[in-house]
Amino acid sequence: MRVTISPVARHVFLRLGLLGALLAFPARALIVPFTGWTPVDGNANVWTDSAGACLLREERHGQAFPTFDTQDKALAFAKRLQASLGKSAVREVVTQPVGRAGGWAVLAAYTYEDGGVAYRISQLYLSDSGILRTVTGSSAQHEASECVNAMREFLRYLAN
Template sequence: MRCLSLTVLALTTLGTPAAALIVPMKGWVPVNGDANLWTDAGGGCLLREERSGQAFPVLASQDEALTFAGKLRAQLSKNVSGVVTQPVDRAGFWAVLAAYDYREGGATYKVAQLYLSDAGILRTVTGSSAEGHKNECVNAMREFIRYLAN
């Protein structure tokens, strides 16, 4: 699963890390002490937070989020397959959730990625696991990204 860490998550924006991500799942630990990169105890799931430095205004309405979701889907579809995007409400602002399949070296990884504005800067929270991975970490990670990460 170690190959997940840099390759799959390289699809997120590169840049300076944000403040430490708080991962509320039992048994998850930072990878090599990096509070922006977490894995479950079995190493089957990986979660990364990144702050790009790229300007990204707050999505103040569902319409703004839908517009961005469409553009994001078109852009991601150039490099990965099975792309689905949707706006998600974050109590006063909107974010966009993307899910897609990433293939490398004969393996396929399921990725869930949240795009949101952090003081006008793009921040992403990305989770990945190998396709078909049945560990309980998969659902917990996806639920965290979908409902709790902000």
């Protein structure tokens, strides 16, 4: 089954490198625990639901990124990230530390507008052996498909 993503959604998702133009290295394939989700164009790092309403992307960046071994360290980064994102073209920015096995990650949520369409983005920042790895979920701001809450819960509690 081949899933088609609208050009606007694809454009938005490809532009989501909000930490700057980072050099991406190949990452291990993202394991998406949702029935009916498929890789986009055979890329196991980009997944969409069967209706094309939600999109997940995993990226490994060449940028050094610390491992947060305490909630306070993750919270300090979350505050800096929120301030940085608040100065960019996104709005309604919220960040928080999230517990992961053996440490902490940071989850950011914000609204991004492109071509007159608002998208709600959830982006998880993880340290993968000292290198930044992000898992980003995207859907139209008022999308009511079942995939939206499942995707957000995956990012909040399970993505690692």
